[in-house]
Amino acid sequence: MAFMSSPVNLNADLRSPSVTHFRKGFVIGWSRVAILLLADILSIVVAWYLAVTVGTRIESAWTIDAKLLPLILAIKISILTARGLYKAGNSRRDYFGLIKAISLSEGLLLLIAFLLEPKAYISRSTFLLSWFLSLLLISIGRWVVDAGLEAIRKRGAVRYPVFLISEVEHQEKNLKLIEQENRYNVIGVADSSCLDKKNREKTFESLRKMGIAEAFVSWRAIQKRLHVCWYFQTAGITLRILPTDTNSFFPKSESWTIGGIPSLTVPVPVIVGGDYWMKRCFDFCCSSLAILILSPIYLLIALFIRLDSPGPIFFRQTRIGLYGREFKVWKFRTMVQNASQLQAKLEAQNEMKDGVLFKMKDDPRITKVGRFLRAYSLDELPQLFNVLVGQMSIVGPRPLPVRDVEKFEEKHFIRQEVLPGITGLWQVSGRSDITNFDDVLNLDNYYISNWSIWLDLRIILQTVRVVLQKTGAY
Structure with missing residues (x-):
């Protein structure tokens, strides 16, 4: 099976648009919201002035020069928005929801007035008129907007x-x-x-x-x-x-x-794409800061590796990333120098049931220092440089060696459609304790389907807990 060896293209990630842009239909959708919002504001203003004029007049800050009208508008429009009455579809025709929103806003205004001016407020007739007229005028305004929009659409426009x-x-x-x-x-x-x-x-x-x-x-x-x-x-x-x-x-x-x-x-x-580029900025900033802060630990680990066994400090292995592209992943060396040659002799002792990955709990190739580094995932720290140059992300499906990917079935390749990561759902859900690659794939599928910035942050926090507890690490 042949894999690509060209540099990773960030735009190839399943979640990344070639250009960050507004969603399609943005202008039509927001034009509808703007017209509806304008109609509601006009209805609320007219309703308030009519209520103050017709109702029993009592001098207060609520009726003189409309000083508190912006507050009235802010509360009513906010509650209408919170009730979802500006969403597309039938939301603007939800008149029962409109009754509840206006009633709640009038009640809130009454409470605010009592707290601000307990001895002075508009009359009961003004309050009731404001509630009734707001409902009536907003309903009429929305019906007019809806009827006009339907008529225009029947002619093939908007x-x-x-x-x-x-x-x-x-x-x-x-x-x-x-x-x-x-x-x-x-x-x-x-x-x-x-x-x-x-x-x-x-x-x-x-x-x-x-x-x-x-x-x-x-x-x-x-x-x-x-x-x-x-x-x-x-x-x-x-x-x-x-x-x-x-x-x-x-x-x-x-x-x-x-x-x-x-x-x-x-x-x-x-x-479109704003959240993904936020992820990339987060990766770059965090990896840069982590490398700077952890540099003394890097030097200390390098010294222990050199004293423990002969061989290089770092281990560079070809891994498969986005869409089968090959790249070199960096790790601190945790095995003897001829580990790759010894693996062929140990294949019969592979503890992964389907054989896609190679895992052994008591792998004889691991050095003393290497076992400690693996227990706390310290061997993965150099991969922050892979994140820094854009070959990996902090969170994502783990990039696998060529040997493992060559054993993939067609259904497994979906995990190659997003940028690989240092940690992911697999790592926080048991790591090496998971002995079936289909279980790994299910976790990766869940991550890809439900990805968000908040899911990444949750996985990072869970990774810290799992590493400190040495869960599933060997």
Whole structure:
């Protein structure tokens, strides 16, 4: 099996867009939110002035010159936002949610007024009128915005350009389902083979050229290609998973309805790729700082290795990284000089059940100092230099030797589609105590599917605990 030996290209990571950009359909979506927000603000202002004018007038800071009107607007709009009443779809038509949001905001304003001015406040009639008129005018305003938007969309304007990927026999049914929403313009249709590995790059290049904002993909077309959701995210395209007869879970998905039928969607952040480049900046800064702080420990470990056994201080081994690219991983030497030659004689004692990885609890090749370094994972410290130059990340699937990758089955190669790491879910879930590579693969799959900055931070904290406890280390 041949592997690439060219330098690692950061843009090849499954989670990394070639250019950080706004998500597709950003302008349409935020224009709708801006119009709705403007209508709500206007309704709240008019409702308040009418309430103050019609209600029993009592002089206070709440009624004189509208000094506290900005506070009233801030509280009501914040609660409407928190209730999700500016989200796409049917959220703007959630009038029951609107009643609860306005009632809560009026109650909060009443509490604030009591705490600030316990002896002076607007009359009860003004308060009740403000509540009623806010509900009435906001509801009317939203109905007008909704009716106007629907009329414009029926004429073919303000529609999201979308693409359908589905089995041929279900395409007609899925097209009818999409048309019910009256906010999409279907630009093209393709079968599920367009998401196959050999066709994937060409497919996404075509989607980008067509300016597709959302892609509708049937569950059957994507269930064996779960990590393809990252391709949609890095392209800035919202992924909508069309419902099937079976209830299935999709990583990073949210509940959504189309034509009144429950479905799933994988949303795209406003700035596509921002979180991934935050990860790369974190890697660079942390590795630089760690190398500087740990430099005395590096020198001390080097001295002990030199005194313990003959041979070099560092061990450089060819590992397989992104998309099969070879690179040299750095470690402190923990074995005798001819360890690679001795491994062939020890293959029969491999404790990994499927033989993909090579692990022995009492490996005779490990030196005395090497056993201590492995127990506390100190032999991995030089890999901070691999992180510094962009060949690895602090968190990610472990890069494996050529010998191990040559034993891979097709399903195993998904772990090669993200930047390898020093630590990961495998390391914090038992490390060498896991004796089946499929279990390792399941952990890597979970990490790739559910990756976030917060997951990385959690793994780093768990790594510290696992290393101090020497869990699964040998």
